[in-house]
Amino acid sequence: PIRSLSVPSDYLLLLLLLAIAVSGNYMRFLMHIELEPYQAFFSNLFGLRFGAPVENGMFILHFLLVQVLLIYFPFSKLVHVIGGVLTLRWTLR
Numbered sequence: 001p002i003r004s005l006s007v008p009s010d011y012l013l014l015l016l017l018l019a020i021a022v023s024g025n026y027m028r029f030l031m032h033i034e035l036e037p038y039q040a041f042f043s044n045l046f047g048l049r050f051g052a053p054v055e056n057g058m059f060i061l062h063f064l065l066v067q068v069l070l071i072y073f074p075f076s077k078l079v080h081v082i083g084g085v086l087t088l089r090w091t092l093r
Helices: 008-030 035-046 057-075 079-091
Strands: none
């Protein structure tokens, strides 16, 4: 029997990464964005002071997709990247 190396969840992960890249590049190249509201948003977020959210729909979509990736990361094949880097680090000692 032929062994499959890719499962449907791998394609879902690729689609998620593609959606993150497309939404990020769309904001970067096709939208005029003032950085001050975003800087204030992340400053408040990292300081655990929840203020007014940014009202840009594309940013909210991009931010949500990144959050989904961070939630899914420990359960995906992407976690092997960390193990590979750590293994390489310890074998070079």
